[in-house]
Amino acid sequence: MINSTPDIPVGKWIKCDFCGEILYKDHIRQNLNVCTNCGNHFRLSARRRINQIVDENTFEEFDADMLSENSLDYPDYETKLEQLREKTGMNEAVKTGVGEIEGIRTVLAVMDGNFLMGSMGTVVGEKITRAIEYATENKLPLCIFTVSGGARMQEGILSLMQMAKTSAAIARHHEAGLLYITILTDPTTGGVSASFAMQGDIILSEPNCLVCFAGPRVIEQTIKQTLPEGFQRAEF
Amino acid sequence: MSELTAWDKVCLARLSARPTTLEYIECIFSSFIELHGDRAFGDDKAIVGGLALLDDMPVTVIGNQKGRNTKENIERNFGMANPEGYRKALRLMKEAEKFHRPIITFVDTPGAFCGIGAEERGEAESIAKNIMEMTNLKTPIISIVIGEGSSGGALGIGVGDRIYMLENSIYSVLSPEGFATILWKDSARAQEAANMMKITAEDLYKFEIIDGIIPEVNGGAHNSKEETAQKIKEVLLKSIQELNKKSVKELQDERYEKYRKIGRRM
Numbered sequence: 095m096i097n098s099t100p101d102i103p104v105g106k107w108i109k110c111d112f113c114g115e116i117l118y119k120d121h122i123r124q125n126l127n128v129c130t131n132c133g134n135h136f137r138l139s140a141r142r143r144i145n146q147i148v149d150e151n152t153f154e155e156f157d158a159d160m161l162s163e164n165s166l167d168y169p170d171y172e173t174k175l176e177q178l179r180e181k182t183g184m185n186e187a188v189k190t191g192v193g194e195i196e197g198i199r200t201v202l203a204v205m206d207g208n209f210l211m212g213s214m215g216t217v218v219g220e221k222i223t224r225a226i227e228y229a230t231e232n233k234l235p236l237c238i239f240t241v242s243g244g245a246r247m248q249e250g251i252l253s254l255m256q257m258a259k260t261s262a263a264i265a266r267h268h269e270a271g272l273l274y275i276t277i278l279t280d281p282t283t284g285g286v287s288a289s290f291a292m293q294g295d296i297i298l299s300e301p302n303c304l305v306c307f308a309g310p311r312v313i314e315q316t317i318k319q320t321l322p323e324g325f326q327r328a329e330f
Numbered sequence: 331m332s333e334l335t336a337w338d339k340v341c342l343a344r345l346s347a348r349p350t351t352l353e354y355i356e357c358i359f360s361s362f363i364e365l366h367g368d369r370a371f372g373d374d375k376a377i378v379g380g381l382a383l384l385d386d387m388p389v390t391v392i393g394n395q396k397g398r399n400t401k402e403n404i405e406r407n408f409g410m411a412n413p414e415g416y417r418k419a420l421r422l423m424k425e426a427e428k429f430h431r432p433i434i435t436f437v438d439t440p441g442a443f444c445g446i447g448a449e450e451r452g453e454a455e456s457i458a459k460n461i462m463e464m465t466n467l468k469t470p471i472i473s474i475v476i477g478e479g480s481s482g483g484a485l486g487i488g489v490g491d492r493i494y495m496l497e498n499s500i501y502s503v504l505s506p507e508g509f510a511t512i513l514w515k516d517s518a519r520a521q522e523a524a525n526m527m528k529i530t531a532e533d534l535y536k537f538e539i540i541d542g543i544i545p546e547v548n549g550g551a552h553n554s555k556e557e558t559a560q561k562i563k564e565v566l567l568k569s570i571q572e573l574n575k576k577s578v579k580e581l582q583d584e585r586y587e588k589y590r591k592i593g594r595r596m
Binding site for chain 2: 157160165166167168169215216217219220223245247249250251252253254255256257258259261262263264265266268269283284285287288289290291292293305306307308312313316317319321322325326330
């Protein structure tokens with residue numbers, strides 16, 4: 095019997111969520127994870143993004159071992175975190191550090207959507223704040239790549255307060271006359287869009303990136319209207 | 331302390347008879363002059379603000395404004411502000427800074443408004459800007475949570491040197507309904523959610539996020555508006571007296587540290 099289905103090696107192909115084109119993974123990787131058909135940017139892990147952006151062998155990571163605590167006794171939060179650590183190889187939803195971008199020493203914070211939707215709990219807030227403070231003390235520019243579902247509900251009010259903590263650190267970085275660039279990647283929402291994501295001197299965005307305070311589904315449910323096409327996308 | 335559950339407090343905090351910002355302003359201050367508009371888009375009636383005298387001291391007062399009935403609530407958008415509300419608040423705060431007036435804010439909102447216009451005009455940006463500016467203003471800020479303090483919409487006028495909560499108010503990262511939806515995909519389990527979210531004044535005091543709890547007598551502020559207002563006034567006078575002794579640098583540094591320590595790791 096001849097098998098009628100063609101022999102496609104598993105894991106070699108990837109579908110673009112935006113244009114639907116089936117693409118060869120190696121081509122996409124060579125193209126910095128941008129769709130070769132429509133230019134859509136695929137979501138990237140923090141590790142891969144740092145490798146793309148920072149000059150080789152110049153990145154020093156900060157606070158890689160910092161772990162979240164379950165201050166609210168939220169059910170199964172520790173288990174969930176442990177599973178995510180195993181799955182993603184990261185301890186939390188952001189990587190921070192200092193490195194060179196084309197020779198310019200820059201402090202970076204790169205969020206990762208694979209870790210609880212890049213939500214901001216106390217560790218994300220603390221790592222980002224420390225990175226900002228390092229930039230201010232050492233008179234360095236700061237780049238933050240955002241991707242986030244917002245404040246992390248498992249840490250409740252403590253997560254909400256990270257918005258004020260990070261913003262206060264950004265205010266001091268601004269006051270020192272230093273450059274702060276934010277790069278919004280898909281999706282940047284909630285407590286992160288309502289704090290450091292929107293406080294850059296320059297705010298860049300990947301194409302077709304969802305940028306909003308309240309997500310489209312929440313708005314549709316609240317106002318019972320269908321939203322205009324392309325609403326809340328970077329180009330809107 | 332009180333034997334009410336967190337959910338009981340959610341219900342009290344949302345009670346339509348609960349005194350609103352304008353009612354407290356009337357009880358606490360004299361000569362309140364309301365100022366309107368963000369000078370860019372419009373006047374958001376979900377946030378009120380203006381100048382007032384606290385005894386004989388000029389202050390700037392800003393607060394989320396809910397309605398007391400359906401008609402008023404439609405006018406006030408149920409206390410859910412649009413970006414122009416936050417921008418009006420910031421404009422008034424910058425003015426207070428210029429004239430070295432203390433700022434007093436009353437927090438009482440189910441959250442910032444989720445709507446098409448709010449997103450188009452930059453809800454996230456307006457809140458982000460307020461939070462950042464408030465962390466660094468050169469004048470004292472005292473914030474009182476009088477009812478519901480929910481999400482970034484509350485924080486957008488809620489950053490300060492002193493934060494107090496009324497005994498039956500709540501402060502949370504999102505509404506118990508939202509929390510239950512995310513956790514169990516069932517907003518009807520809000521009561522269960524409220525009781526595990528740690529949103530009462532006592533919880534926030536334990537977390538060292540707020541500086542104190544203002545008691546409500548007779549089963550809640552709706553039964554004791556005058557007494558509650560009087561207690562708020564005492565807290566305001568005491569706080570302003572303390573804060574007025576500080577230099578601008580001390581104020582800014584202490585405010586920075588107040589937020590810096592939340593979730594700090596050594």
